[in-house]
Amino acid sequence: MSKKDTSKNATKSRPKDKKLNEFEDKIDGLENKINKLEVELNLEKEKFLRLFAEFENYKRRTSKERVELFKTAGQEVLLSMLPVMDDFDRALLELKKAEDDTLFQGVTLIHNKLKETLKSKGLQQFNVKQGDAFDPETHEAITQIPAPSEDLKGKIIDVIEKGYQLGDKIIRYPKVVIGQ
Incomplete structure (x- = not known):
C-alpha cells in the first residue's frame, strides 16, 4: 500500500x-x-x-x-358555679336547724339537681373529712391550730371549703385547717 x-x-x-x-x-x-x-x-x-x-x-x-x-371547655362556667354550690350547702345546714321539713326537702331537691348536672359535666367533689392525712398536693391549708388530740397532729381538723376536680384536673383545692 x-x-x-x-x-x-x-x-x-x-x-x-x-x-x-x-x-x-x-x-x-x-x-x-x-x-x-x-x-x-x-x-x-x-x-x-x-x-x-x-x-x-x-x-x-x-x-x-x-x-x-x-x-376543660366548661371549666370557667363550672368554677363560677362552685360558690353557688357552697351557698346551697350552707342553706341546707341552716334549713335543717330551722326544722322546716318541706322547705328543706324542696331546697334539697334543687341542690341535688344542680349537683347531678355539674357531675354530668365531669365535675367531681373531693371527699375530705376530719382525720384525713394532710396532702399538700391535693389540699390547701388555710391555718394550723393546736390539735385536740395526739392522733390529729398533722391531719385535717376541719374542711372550710370543698374541693373539686374536672376530669383529672383539680380546679379548686379543698381549703382545710390542720392540727399542729
Whole structure:
C-alpha cells in the first residue's frame, strides 16, 4: 500500500472515531444528567417524607389539643358555679336547724339537681373529712391550730371549703385547717 492509501484509511477511520467519541460524550452527558436527576429526586422524596411526617405530627398535636379543650371547655362556667354550690350547702345546714321539713326537702331537691348536672359535666367533689392525712398536693391549708388530740397532729381538723376536680384536673383545692 502506498502512503496515500494509508492516509485515506486514517481519514476514513477518524470520522468514525470522532462520531464514536461524540456518541460516548453524549452518553456520558446523559448519564450525568440521570445521576443528577436521581439525586434531585431523592432530595425531593426526602423533603416530601419530612413534610408528611411534620403534617402527621401537626394533626396528632391539634387533635390532642382539641380533646383537651373539650375536656376543660366548661371549666370557667363550672368554677363560677362552685360558690353557688357552697351557698346551697350552707342553706341546707341552716334549713335543717330551722326544722322546716318541706322547705328543706324542696331546697334539697334543687341542690341535688344542680349537683347531678355539674357531675354530668365531669365535675367531681373531693371527699375530705376530719382525720384525713394532710396532702399538700391535693389540699390547701388555710391555718394550723393546736390539735385536740395526739392522733390529729398533722391531719385535717376541719374542711372550710370543698374541693373539686374536672376530669383529672383539680380546679379548686379543698381549703382545710390542720392540727399542729
